[in-house]
Amino acid sequence: MFVSLAVVTVFMSALLLVSAGAKSLRTRHITEQMSTLGVPQGMMAFLIGAQIAGAAGVIAGLWWGPVGIAAAIGLALYFAGAVAFHLRVSGGGPHHGLRRPDRIACCHPLTADSRSGARLDRAG
Incomplete structure (x- = not known):
């Protein structure tokens, strides 16, 4: 590690x-x-x-x-x-790329992937 x-x-x-x-x-x-x-x-x-x-x-x-x-x-x-x-x-308006929830969600590994709707789990 x-x-x-x-x-x-x-x-x-x-x-x-x-x-x-x-x-x-x-x-x-x-x-x-x-x-x-x-x-x-x-x-x-x-x-x-x-x-x-x-x-x-x-x-x-x-x-x-x-x-x-x-x-x-x-x-x-x-x-x-x-x-x-x-x-x-x-x-930083509502159409700004950093403010879109789907962009933020796809950057965090424990959240739902906005493109496929799949959830990333730790236990594979």
């Missing part, structure tokens, strides 16, 4: 570091997206640091649990803020 945890943790940390690297390069695509979302340019260094600290924290959490828990909480807050910025820009 630890091997699975380690593989997923390293993969997620690598994705976070790639994202932080892309933000640090400040490519046109990234800067346009951030300005569309209303993220100030001065906040970019904080966002990059949060991603790097989160990646390092979850890796360190493989050996010392409290650090991993703190990093996971920090990353959850980071991504909650990202969702909030995206919803704020899109208006």
Whole structure:
């Protein structure tokens, strides 16, 4: 079980570091997206640091649990803020993709699959 945890943790940390690297390069695509979302340019260094600290924290959490828990909480807050910025820009109306119950339901493994009506059970 630890091997699975380690593989997923390293993969997620690598994705976070790639994202932080892309933000640090400040490519046109990234800067346009951030300005569309209303993220100030001065906040970019904080966002990059949060991603790097989160990646390092979850890796360190493989050996010392409290650090991993703190990093996971920090990353959850980071991504909650990202969702909030995206919803704020899109208006978050009733036809927004994230607000549709069937989209939320199909993302959670213990809920009904909206396309087939099948329920995913733990006991197969």
